[in-house]
Amino acid sequence: MASVREIKRRIKSVKNISQVTRAMQMIAASRMRRAQEQALASRPYAAKSWEILMHFAAQGTNVEQLHPLLASRETVKNVGIILITADKGLAGGYNGNVIRKTTRYMQSEGHEDASIVAVGKKGRDFMLRFGRKVIAEFTDMPPRPTSFDVAPIARLAVDGFLKGEFDEVHLAYTDFVNTLTQVPTIRLLLPIKPGADQLSDVMRDYISDTKPMTKAPYIYEPDPTTLLDAILPNLTEVQIYQAVLEARASEESARMVAMRNATENAKELIGDLTLTYNKARQAAITKEMLDIAGGAEALAQAS
Amino acid sequence: MATFRLEIVTIEGKVFDEEVNMVVAPGVEGVMGILPRHAPLLTRLHFGELQIKKDGQADQFYAVGGGVMEVQGSQVIVLADSAEHVDEIDIARAEEARQRAEERLAQASKDQLDFDRAEAALRRSANRIKLARRHRQRGGYGVQTPDGR
Numbered sequence: 001m002a003s004v005r006e007i008k009r010r011i012k013s014v015k016n017i018s019q020v021t022r023a024m025q026m027i028a029a030s031r032m033r034r035a036q037e038q039a040l041a042s043r044p045y046a047a048k049s050w051e052i053l054m055h056f057a058a059q060g061t062n063v064e065q066l067h068p069l070l071a072s073r074e075t076v077k078n079v080g081i082i083l084i085t086a087d088k089g090l091a092g093g094y095n096g097n098v099i100r101k102t103t104r105y106m107q108s109e110g111h112e113d114a115s116i117v118a119v120g121k122k123g124r125d126f127m128l129r130f131g132r133k134v135i136a137e138f139t140d141m142p143p144r145p146t147s148f149d150v151a152p153i154a155r156l157a158v159d160g161f162l163k164g165e166f167d168e169v170h171l172a173y174t175d176f177v178n179t180l181t182q183v184p185t186i187r188l189l190l191p192i193k194p195g196a197d198q199l200s201d202v203m204r205d206y207i208s209d210t211k212p213m214t215k216a217p218y219i220y221e222p223d224p225t226t227l228l229d230a231i232l233p234n235l236t237e238v239q240i241y242q243a244v245l246e247a248r249a250s251e252e253s254a255r256m257v258a259m260r261n262a263t264e265n266a267k268e269l270i271g272d273l274t275l276t277y278n279k280a281r282q283a284a285i286t287k288e289m290l291d292i293a294g295g296a297e298a299l300a301q302a303s
Numbered sequence: 304m305a306t307f308r309l310e311i312v313t314i315e316g317k318v319f320d321e322e323v324n325m326v327v328a329p330g331v332e333g334v335m336g337i338l339p340r341h342a343p344l345l346t347r348l349h350f351g352e353l354q355i356k357k358d359g360q361a362d363q364f365y366a367v368g369g370g371v372m373e374v375q376g377s378q379v380i381v382l383a384d385s386a387e388h389v390d391e392i393d394i395a396r397a398e399e400a401r402q403r404a405e406e407r408l409a410q411a412s413k414d415q416l417d418f419d420r421a422e423a424a425l426r427r428s429a430n431r432i433k434l435a436r437r438h439r440q441r442g443g444y445g446v447q448t449p450d451g452r
Contacts, residue, residue, distance in 0.1 A: 041316035048312050048380050052373045056345065147314060148420070218375075221332050221346035230347055231371055238314070 004284060007277040011270055018266030024090065025259035031143060032179070032252035038144065039176055039245040046242040047206030049235050056228075057194030059218055064191075067228040069158070069236070072191045073167040079114040080135075080166035081106070082157065082189065082240065084173035084247040085123035087139055092258035094174065094182065094251055095122040101184040102172045103130075115166065117156060119244065145244050147237060154237035161190045173243040174250040180257065182250035189239060192232060203242075304358055305339035311353075311365065311381045318386045319365070325356040326379060328372055337374055344374040348383065350430040364389040366434040368427035385427055392435035401428040 057063045064071045083102055085095045099122070106112055115135040118124035124137045138153055160166045169190040175183045220227055304324050311319035327336045329351030337344075353365040368385035404425035408418070 042314050044317050045312045045314045045382065048310070049371075049382050052345070052371065052380060052382070055373065055375060151420070218343040218345050221330055221344070227345060227347060241314070 004277065004280045007273055007280060011273045011277060014266050014269050014273065018263050018270070021259045021262040021266065025256055025263055028252050028256035028259055032249065032256050034144065035245070035249040035252045036176065036179075039242075039249040042242055042245060043203060043206050046238050047203050049231075049238055050203070053192065053231070053235060054194045056218075063194065066224060067232055068162055069190060069232045070192050070194075070228075072193065076167040078165060078167050079109075079111040080117060080157065080160060080169040081111075081114050081186075082117045082119060082153065082169065082171050082173075082243075083123040083127070084171075084243055085118070085120035085126075086247075086251045087121040087141075089122065090258065091251055091255035092261075094254035094258075095120075095126075097182075098172060098174050098184040098247075099123055099126050101186060105170075105172070105186050106132075117153065119153065120247075141244065141248075143248075145241070145248065147241050150237060150241040150244055154233065154240050157190060157240070158233050158236055166190070171240065171243050173247045176246045176249040176253065179253045182254055189236060192235065307337075307339045307341075307377045307379055309355065309379045309381070311367075311383055311386050313383050313386050318383070318388075319355070321357070323355050323357050327352075327354040327356075328381065329353065329367065330372070337379060339377065341374050343376075344372070346372050348372050348381070350426045352389075352434050353381070353386070364434065364438060366392060366431045368430060369423065384423070387431065389434050389438040392431050394432060394435050397428050397431040397435065401425060401432065404428055 081102060083098070085098055089095060102123075106114055113133060115133050116123075116127045118127060118134050118137045119139075119141070121137075121139045124134055124139065127134050136156055141149055157166075157169045161169055168188065170186055171189045172184070172186045175185045177183060306322040306324055309319060309321060309323045309326055310317065325336060325338050327334060329349045331347045331349050334351070335346075348367060348370045350368055351366075353367045355363040355365070357363070365383075365386050365388055367381070367383045370381060370383035370386075372382075373380045404421055404427075407421040408425055
């Protein structure tokens with residue numbers, strides 16, 4: 001059995017760690033609340049803009065020809081993946097899950113050479129370590145990202161797609177369901193394919209109707225192409241923005257839960273160690289008393 | 304009187320979601336009034352004032368900073384880049400935002416996209432200030448003026 005002093009030292013260090021994890025849990029909890037609010041607040045906007053696009057798509061037969069961002073390519077050779085992870089670790093399986101999902105996807109679809117746009121340091125570091133093609137990185141996003149922060153990412157995706165550098169752009173991020181559940185998700189960002197399958201599960205609740213209520217032809221002001229020119233890049237940006245917010249809410253939730261577990265584990269460990277400590281102390285005392293008693297006995301017999 | 308459902312949504316959340324009788328919106332090709340049973344329509348919106356009419360209630364005004372409006376069936380969706388009820392506009396804050404936007408505009412002249420964004424921000428804040436001033440001068444919302452607006 002370890003010595004009494006050794007056990008005492010371990011208890012102290014575990015206690016210190018639990019204080020740190022508890023502090024981190026508190027910080028994550030307050031950030032989580034803000035991030036969740038923000039993610040939930042912008043969901044209706046993202047969902048409604050998608051709904052409008054679906055109504056638009058249900059109108060014409062040749063939707064793909066209306067705008068280059070809607071046109072799918074016959075052969076998909078160059079794929080871009082926007083990978084949204086955290087800048088920091090200590091968030092349980094959060095970073096690992098979305099990265100694993102992405103690498104599996106790259107393997108199964110044969111897109112091993114996909115160009116990665118890394119949002120967040122963890123994803124960037126992982127992809128670089130495994131020799132993937134990281135073409136751009138966006139790190140140190142502010143805690144409350146605005147559409148200003150996301151605009152360059154959207155511009156990179158849209159420009160790259162229009163120039164033919166990408167035949168498809170995918171978005172890999174973590175969907176926020178609730179504090180305990182976050183789902184790593186990969187979905188197609190470009191070309192924009194109006195249809196419910198491009199929508200994530202959490203967003204589906206916000207869509208009231210995907211089919212237009214009337215069959216009458218739409219009036220467009222200005223003409224459809226100009227209108228789409230204005231809406232589509234914006235829609236892409238909104239999708240990325242929403243993904244960043246979902247990811248942020250997921251990250252802080254995952255971190256909060258991970259740190260809470262760590263604090264609880266530490267508490268349990270302290271309990272176990274205290275028990276061992278007391279036992280060891282007891283044993284030491286008993287042994288000492290036996291020594292004294294034995295010594296006294298020996299003295300008594302000798303005299 | 305017949306009604307339709309009007310939803311005004313911004314990136315920061317849902318601003319308005321009620322049954323209304325009429326909405327007057329600033330379309331890019333002119334101000335348009337939408338009544339129930341309007342033909343399906345999809346349009347971009349300009350910076351300006353969005354007026355909502357409801358039976359038995361004073362008109363409500365929102366300052367919108369551009370966006371998209373879809374009319375179809377008994378539902379109208381306004382996806383606004385920004386939307387505030389005129390009574391909720393904080394003029395002092397809007398002034399600050401305008402100054403910031405002006406500074407940014409002066410700096411951002413090199414990059415087209417930054418320039419567009421700064422310009423949009425400037426127009427949004429100017430629109431906000433203009434509408435807030437106008438509605439306050441009349442004694443605020445709720446007071447019907449002789450011209451019926």
